[in-house]
Amino acid sequence: MIETIGIEVQKTEQSRIKEIDFHNIDFGKVYSDHMFVADFEDGEWKNFQILPYADLSLSPANTVLHYSQSVFEGLKAYKNDKGDALIFRPFDNFRRLNKSAARMCIPELPEEIYAEGLTELIKLDKAWVPDVPGTSLYIRPFIFGADNYIGIRPSTTYKFIIFTCPVGAYYSQPVRVKIETKFSRAFEGGTGAAKTGGNYAASLYPAKLAQEQGYHQLIWTDGKSHEYIEESGTMNVMFVINNTLITPPTGDTILHGITRESVLTLARDWGYQVEERKISVREVIDAAQNGTLQEAFGAGTAATIAQIATIGHDGQDYDLPPVEGRELSNKVLKALDEIKTGKREDKFNWIYTV
Incomplete structure (x- = not known):
């Protein structure tokens, strides 16, 4: 029992971990032995x-x-050489969860519930944190309305769950992306800045069309004019043009990415020129045409750094320089991997050790 909130633990009778080949894990298809569960009832979190x-x-x-x-x-979560589980920036995720919850009329989750639930779950299932290069334990906290009622109003009851799954790479190769100029992901005043399921459901059809054309993912543009870059389907998007790292600012229509923030922090710490500003489709395409677009990549939890090999726009594909020669994104990926696995100093206090 945990003294602060009192967690009842019921262990599985038969672990499935011996069935898992940690050298060959599909993303999001294998789940660990346990999950943390809490209920919101009568105006408070309990159970x-x-x-x-x-x-x-x-x-x-x-x-x-x-x-x-x-x-x-x-x-x-990642495993270090001592066998500890190192969780990357979990309290940034907690703050973003509550920000999303406020937008979706979901009651605030107290930090002690999140922290103790996460800590005890990872302690119990620490063996599920893989130590094979390129792998990690993906952690999925979520909250949903639990009322059995089909009238349109905020639910009065909710369920909070954390479950985990060992994963390999999200993208197995550099990605081909298409700049989307017909469909929209988000609008000002909408839910684009919240991490809510409906945002992703609305993106599936345009993404399916792009995949049928040979692309892995979309780059979304603003919903009003489709003239400005926003984010990609599973990640924030970044460009290196003339030795300057450029990424759109977060706001109503762009999710505040934690990996995004980590990339910007490292780049600034290393002395790179960084600009968080609106960037037009025209600027990106012109840079691709005249050779000043040196790098383009996505930044997100699932992929960490997803190198963009090709950008499609208006029926034309623009191939970027080879991944091997990309200075900044490769340096960032190496640094993040080493911080996450305890091989490099955690000077920004990003790691929570269990």
């Missing part, structure tokens, strides 16, 4: 439990199935 990972039982009238009142996060 703190760690249970064996299992399916949920929901009423067909559950509000989240109809109106998508939900928020989620994604973060990762």
Whole structure:
């Protein structure tokens, strides 16, 4: 039992870990033994439990199935040489979770519930944190409305769950992206800055069309004019033009990425020129045409750094310089990997050790 919130722990009778080949893990298909669960009822969070990972039982009238009142996060744990689990910036994810929750009319989650639930879950399932290069333990906290009611209003009950899964690389190769100028991901005043399921559901159809054309992902543009770059499908997007790192500013329509912030922090610390500003599609395409676009990459929890090999726009593909010669993004990826696995000094206090 945990003294602060009192977590009831029910261990699985039979671990599945021996069934897992940690050298060959598909992203998001294998789940660890346990999950942390809490309920919001009668105006407070209660019923703190760690249970064996299992399916949920929901009423067909559950509000989240109809109106998508939900928020989620994604973060990762890595293993160091001593066998500790090193979680990367978990309290930044906690703050963003509550920011998303406020936008979706979900009650605030107290930090002690998040912290103790996460800590005890990782302690229990620490063996699931892989130590194979290129792998990690993906951690998924989420909250959803739990009322069995199909009237349109905020739910009065909620469920908070954290589960984990060992993962390999999200993208196995540099990605081909298409600049989207018809469909929109988000608008000012909307939910683009919240990490909520409906945002991703709305992106699936345009992404499917792009994949049918040979692209891995989209680069979204602003919903009004489609003249300015916003973010990519699973990550924030960054460009190196004339030795300057440029990325759109976060706001109503762009998610505040934690990996994004980490990249910018490292680049500034190393003395690179960094600009957070609006960047037009025209500027990117002109730079690709005249050879001043040196690097383009996505930054996100799942992929960390996803190198962009090709940018498609208006029926034309623009190939970027070879990945091997990209100075900044490769340097950032190496630094982040070494910080996350305890091989480099954590000078920014990003690591939470379990």
